[in-house]
Amino acid sequence: MNAEGIAAVLAGVRRLGRTVVFHDETDSTNTRALDDVRARRAADGALHVASRQTAGRGSGGTAWAPDEGLGLAFSVVLLDDPGAGPLPFLAAVAATDELRERGIDAHLKWPNDVLIADRKIAGVLIEALREKDRQAWVVGVGVNVNQLDFPPDIAHVAISARQCTGAEIDRTEVLGAIVRRMDDLSVAGDDLVDAFRERCRMLGRPIAAVRDGTPLSVTAVDVDRCGHLVVDTPSGGRETWISATGLDISPHY
Numbered sequence: 001m002n003a004e005g006i007a008a009v010l011a012g013v014r015r016l017g018r019t020v021v022f023h024d025e026t027d028s029t030n031t032r033a034l035d036d037v038r039a040r041r042a043a044d045g046a047l048h049v050a051s052r053q054t055a056g057r058g059s060g061g062t063a064w065a066p067d068e069g070l071g072l073a074f075s076v077v078l079l080d081d082p083g084a085g086p087l088p089f090l091a092a093v094a095a096t097d098e099l100r101e102r103g104i105d106a107h108l109k110w111p112n113d114v115l116i117a118d119r120k121i122a123g124v125l126i127e128a129l130r131e132k133d134r135q136a137w138v139v140g141v142g143v144n145v146n147q148l149d150f151p152p153d154i155a156h157v158a159i160s161a162r163q164c165t166g167a168e169i170d171r172t173e174v175l176g177a178i179v180r181r182m183d184d185l186s187v188a189g190d191d192l193v194d195a196f197r198e199r200c201r202m203l204g205r206p207i208a209a210v211r212d213g214t215p216l217s218v219t220a221v222d223v224d225r226c227g228h229l230v231v232d233t234p235s236g237g238r239e240t241w242i243s244a245t246g247l248d249i250s251p252h253y
Ligand code: BTN
Pocket: 027, 028, 029, 030, 031, 053, 055, 056, 057, 058, 059, 060, 062, 064, 072, 073, 074, 075, 113, 122, 123, 124, 125, 140, 141, 142, 143
Protein backbone atom coordinates (compact mmCIF):
# COMPACT_ATOMS: atom_id res chain seq x y z
CA MET A 1 0.00 0.00 0.00
CA ASN A 2 1.37 3.44 -0.92
CA ALA A 3 0.26 7.02 -1.61
CA GLU A 4 0.47 6.75 -5.41
CA GLY A 5 -1.63 3.58 -5.54
CA ILE A 6 -4.28 5.12 -3.29
CA ALA A 7 -4.41 8.35 -5.34
CA ALA A 8 -4.86 6.22 -8.48
CA VAL A 9 -7.89 4.33 -7.14
CA LEU A 10 -9.45 7.61 -6.02
CA ALA A 11 -9.02 9.56 -9.27
CA GLY A 12 -12.08 11.70 -9.96
CA VAL A 13 -13.70 11.65 -6.51
CA ARG A 14 -15.65 14.82 -5.86
CA ARG A 15 -15.08 15.48 -2.16
CA LEU A 16 -13.99 12.56 0.02
CA GLY A 17 -10.46 11.41 -0.77
CA ARG A 18 -9.47 14.35 -2.98
CA THR A 19 -6.32 14.72 -0.85
CA VAL A 20 -4.50 11.65 0.46
CA VAL A 21 -2.18 11.67 3.47
CA PHE A 22 -0.47 8.29 3.62
CA HIS A 23 1.19 6.99 6.80
CA ASP A 24 3.28 3.87 6.51
CA GLU A 25 2.83 3.57 10.28
CA THR A 26 1.03 5.83 12.74
CA ASP A 27 -0.74 5.67 16.09
CA SER A 28 -4.26 6.55 14.92
CA THR A 29 -5.49 8.00 11.64
CA ASN A 30 -8.24 9.80 13.57
CA THR A 31 -5.61 11.46 15.75
CA ARG A 32 -3.54 12.45 12.71
CA ALA A 33 -6.61 13.88 10.98
CA LEU A 34 -7.76 15.76 14.10
CA ASP A 35 -4.27 17.20 14.59
CA ASP A 36 -4.38 18.57 11.04
CA VAL A 37 -7.83 20.04 11.62
CA ARG A 38 -6.75 21.72 14.88
CA ALA A 39 -3.66 23.13 13.15
CA ARG A 40 -5.89 24.43 10.31
CA ARG A 41 -3.86 22.55 7.73
CA ALA A 42 -6.53 19.95 6.87
CA ALA A 43 -8.15 20.07 3.44
CA ASP A 44 -11.85 19.31 3.19
CA GLY A 45 -12.24 15.65 2.19
CA ALA A 46 -8.67 14.77 3.17
CA LEU A 47 -8.13 11.05 3.62
CA HIS A 48 -5.58 9.79 6.15
CA VAL A 49 -4.61 6.16 5.57
CA ALA A 50 -2.24 4.04 7.65
CA SER A 51 -0.71 0.86 6.34
CA ARG A 52 -0.01 -0.01 9.98
CA GLN A 53 -1.95 1.62 12.81
CA THR A 54 -0.46 1.00 16.24
CA ALA A 55 -2.95 2.62 18.64
CA GLY A 56 -6.31 2.80 16.90
CA ARG A 57 -9.18 4.14 18.96
CA GLY A 58 -12.66 2.64 19.05
CA SER A 59 -16.01 3.94 20.22
CA GLY A 60 -16.64 4.52 23.91
CA GLY A 61 -12.95 4.82 24.73
CA THR A 62 -12.14 1.29 23.57
CA ALA A 63 -9.08 0.34 21.53
CA TRP A 64 -9.13 -0.85 17.92
CA ALA A 65 -6.71 -3.75 17.52
CA PRO A 66 -3.28 -2.74 16.17
CA ASP A 67 -2.99 -3.18 12.46
CA GLU A 68 0.00 -5.02 11.16
CA GLY A 69 -0.59 -4.36 7.51
CA LEU A 70 -3.57 -6.70 7.21
CA GLY A 71 -6.59 -4.50 7.83
CA LEU A 72 -7.73 -1.09 6.68
CA ALA A 73 -7.46 1.99 8.90
CA PHE A 74 -8.47 5.34 7.47
CA SER A 75 -10.09 8.65 8.40
CA VAL A 76 -11.81 11.28 6.29
CA VAL A 77 -12.00 14.97 7.22
CA LEU A 78 -15.20 16.95 6.58
CA LEU A 79 -14.97 20.70 7.11
CA ASP A 80 -18.02 22.88 7.88
CA ASP A 81 -20.60 20.68 6.14
CA PRO A 82 -21.14 17.08 7.30
CA GLY A 83 -23.25 16.27 4.22
CA ALA A 84 -26.78 14.94 4.15
CA GLY A 85 -28.02 12.33 6.60
CA PRO A 86 -26.61 10.90 9.81
CA LEU A 87 -22.83 10.88 9.43
CA PRO A 88 -22.34 7.59 11.36
CA PHE A 89 -24.29 5.76 8.65
CA LEU A 90 -22.16 7.00 5.74
CA ALA A 91 -19.12 4.76 6.21
CA ALA A 92 -21.11 1.84 7.62
CA VAL A 93 -23.42 1.71 4.58
CA ALA A 94 -20.47 2.11 2.15
CA ALA A 95 -18.44 -0.66 3.80
CA THR A 96 -21.47 -2.99 3.94
CA ASP A 97 -22.17 -2.50 0.24
CA GLU A 98 -18.56 -3.08 -0.75
CA LEU A 99 -18.38 -6.28 1.29
CA ARG A 100 -21.67 -7.50 -0.21
CA GLU A 101 -20.31 -6.73 -3.69
CA ARG A 102 -17.51 -9.15 -2.80
CA GLY A 103 -19.96 -11.89 -1.83
CA ILE A 104 -19.78 -11.30 1.93
CA ASP A 105 -23.10 -11.25 3.80
CA ALA A 106 -22.55 -8.03 5.77
CA HIS A 107 -25.27 -6.29 7.76
CA LEU A 108 -25.49 -3.32 10.10
CA LYS A 109 -25.87 -3.05 13.84
CA TRP A 110 -27.01 0.37 15.06
CA PRO A 111 -25.39 2.83 15.10
CA ASN A 112 -22.43 1.96 12.88
CA ASP A 113 -21.04 -1.54 13.27
CA VAL A 114 -20.72 -3.82 10.27
CA LEU A 115 -21.27 -7.45 11.17
CA ILE A 116 -21.00 -10.87 9.56
CA ALA A 117 -23.55 -12.93 11.49
CA ASP A 118 -22.70 -11.92 15.09
CA ARG A 119 -19.06 -10.89 14.52
CA LYS A 120 -17.70 -7.44 13.75
CA ILE A 121 -15.87 -6.86 10.48
CA ALA A 122 -15.82 -3.05 10.46
CA GLY A 123 -16.36 -0.18 12.88
CA VAL A 124 -16.65 3.59 12.63
CA LEU A 125 -15.47 6.28 15.03
CA ILE A 126 -16.71 9.82 14.40
CA GLU A 127 -15.05 12.68 16.21
CA ALA A 128 -16.18 16.29 15.92
CA LEU A 129 -14.40 19.55 16.53
CA ARG A 130 -16.55 22.60 17.21
CA GLU A 131 -15.14 26.09 17.69
CA LYS A 132 -16.94 29.40 17.48
CA ASP A 133 -15.92 30.05 13.88
CA ARG A 134 -15.78 26.52 12.48
CA GLN A 135 -16.86 22.89 12.69
CA ALA A 136 -15.19 19.73 11.47
CA TRP A 137 -15.80 16.00 11.61
CA VAL A 138 -13.38 13.10 11.30
CA VAL A 139 -14.91 9.82 10.12
CA GLY A 140 -12.58 6.99 11.11
CA VAL A 141 -13.09 3.56 9.63
CA GLY A 142 -11.48 0.25 10.51
CA VAL A 143 -12.11 -2.82 8.35
CA ASN A 144 -10.78 -6.31 9.02
CA VAL A 145 -9.53 -7.35 5.61
CA ASN A 146 -6.77 -9.97 5.52
CA GLN A 147 -6.40 -11.04 9.16
CA LEU A 148 -6.26 -14.80 9.62
CA ASP A 149 -6.64 -14.53 13.37
CA PHE A 150 -7.23 -11.94 16.11
CA PRO A 151 -5.93 -11.36 19.63
CA PRO A 152 -7.55 -13.81 22.11
CA ASP A 153 -9.72 -11.15 23.76
CA ILE A 154 -11.55 -10.36 20.50
CA ALA A 155 -11.16 -13.61 18.54
CA HIS A 156 -14.76 -14.67 19.35
CA VAL A 157 -16.30 -11.35 18.27
CA ALA A 158 -14.17 -10.32 15.25
CA ILE A 159 -13.95 -11.58 11.70
CA SER A 160 -12.10 -10.54 8.54
CA ALA A 161 -13.09 -10.52 4.88
CA ARG A 162 -10.41 -13.12 4.22
CA GLN A 163 -11.86 -15.41 6.88
CA CYS A 164 -15.19 -15.13 5.02
CA THR A 165 -13.97 -15.74 1.47
CA GLY A 166 -10.68 -17.59 1.94
CA ALA A 167 -8.96 -15.21 -0.47
CA GLU A 168 -6.46 -12.43 0.16
CA ILE A 169 -7.84 -9.02 -0.79
CA ASP A 170 -5.96 -6.02 -2.17
CA ARG A 171 -6.31 -3.39 0.57
CA THR A 172 -5.82 -0.47 -1.80
CA GLU A 173 -8.64 -1.67 -4.04
CA VAL A 174 -11.07 -2.16 -1.18
CA LEU A 175 -10.09 1.20 0.34
CA GLY A 176 -10.68 2.96 -2.98
CA ALA A 177 -14.03 1.24 -3.42
CA ILE A 178 -15.27 2.12 0.08
CA VAL A 179 -14.15 5.77 -0.09
CA ARG A 180 -15.71 6.12 -3.57
CA ARG A 181 -18.98 4.77 -2.20
CA MET A 182 -18.78 7.23 0.72
CA ASP A 183 -18.07 10.06 -1.72
CA ASP A 184 -21.03 9.08 -3.92
CA LEU A 185 -23.42 8.71 -0.97
CA SER A 186 -22.30 11.99 0.57
CA VAL A 187 -22.24 14.12 -2.56
CA ALA A 188 -25.40 12.68 -4.10
CA GLY A 189 -27.25 13.22 -0.80
CA ASP A 190 -28.69 9.70 -0.93
CA ASP A 191 -31.11 8.81 1.82
CA LEU A 192 -28.75 7.31 4.39
CA VAL A 193 -31.52 6.50 6.85
CA ASP A 194 -33.37 4.35 4.31
CA ALA A 195 -30.07 2.78 3.24
CA PHE A 196 -29.27 1.97 6.87
CA ARG A 197 -32.72 0.50 7.56
CA GLU A 198 -32.47 -1.76 4.50
CA ARG A 199 -29.13 -3.19 5.66
CA CYS A 200 -30.00 -3.48 9.37
CA ARG A 201 -31.36 -6.81 10.65
CA MET A 202 -32.20 -5.58 14.16
CA LEU A 203 -35.48 -3.96 13.26
CA GLY A 204 -38.52 -5.87 14.43
CA ARG A 205 -36.37 -8.14 16.59
CA PRO A 206 -35.79 -8.45 20.34
CA ILE A 207 -32.38 -7.13 21.34
CA ALA A 208 -30.42 -7.36 24.56
CA ALA A 209 -28.30 -4.48 25.75
CA VAL A 210 -26.49 -3.33 28.86
CA ARG A 211 -26.64 0.33 29.87
CA ASP A 212 -24.23 1.37 32.59
CA GLY A 213 -24.30 -2.15 34.04
CA THR A 214 -28.10 -2.61 33.80
CA PRO A 215 -29.37 -5.33 31.43
CA LEU A 216 -32.15 -4.24 29.07
CA SER A 217 -34.44 -6.34 26.84
CA VAL A 218 -36.25 -4.34 24.18
CA THR A 219 -37.54 -4.70 20.65
CA ALA A 220 -35.87 -2.57 17.99
CA VAL A 221 -38.68 -0.89 16.07
CA ASP A 222 -37.17 1.65 13.71
CA VAL A 223 -34.39 4.10 12.95
CA ASP A 224 -35.86 7.61 12.81
CA ARG A 225 -34.97 10.44 10.43
CA CYS A 226 -32.24 11.65 12.81
CA GLY A 227 -30.63 8.21 12.90
CA HIS A 228 -31.85 7.44 16.41
CA LEU A 229 -32.96 3.93 17.37
CA VAL A 230 -36.61 3.58 18.39
CA VAL A 231 -37.28 0.68 20.77
CA ASP A 232 -40.28 -0.82 22.55
CA THR A 233 -39.75 -1.74 26.19
CA PRO A 234 -41.28 -4.77 27.97
CA SER A 235 -43.52 -2.43 30.02
CA GLY A 236 -45.23 -1.24 26.85
CA GLY A 237 -43.31 2.02 26.55
CA ARG A 238 -41.45 3.40 23.58
CA GLU A 239 -37.99 4.96 23.85
CA THR A 240 -35.68 6.72 21.44
CA TRP A 241 -32.02 5.95 21.90
CA ILE A 242 -30.03 8.84 20.51
CA SER A 243 -26.54 7.54 21.13
CA ALA A 244 -24.80 4.27 21.86
CA THR A 245 -22.51 5.89 24.43
CA GLY A 246 -22.69 3.82 27.61
CA LEU A 247 -24.69 1.13 25.80
CA ASP A 248 -23.45 -2.33 24.91
CA ILE A 249 -25.85 -3.87 22.41
CA SER A 250 -25.57 -7.61 21.88
CA PRO A 251 -24.90 -8.71 18.27
CA HIS A 252 -27.22 -11.72 18.78
CA TYR A 253 -30.67 -10.94 17.42
C1 BTN B 1 -15.47 0.89 16.86
O1 BTN B 1 -15.21 0.83 18.07
O2 BTN B 1 -16.20 0.06 16.33
C2 BTN B 1 -14.86 1.98 16.03
C3 BTN B 1 -13.53 1.56 15.50
C4 BTN B 1 -12.92 2.60 14.59
C5 BTN B 1 -11.50 2.24 14.23
C6 BTN B 1 -10.95 3.15 13.17
S1 BTN B 1 -9.44 2.54 12.50
C7 BTN B 1 -9.18 4.06 11.71
C8 BTN B 1 -9.61 5.15 12.63
N1 BTN B 1 -8.54 5.55 13.52
C9 BTN B 1 -8.80 5.24 14.78
O3 BTN B 1 -8.03 5.45 15.74
N2 BTN B 1 -10.01 4.68 14.89
C10 BTN B 1 -10.66 4.58 13.60
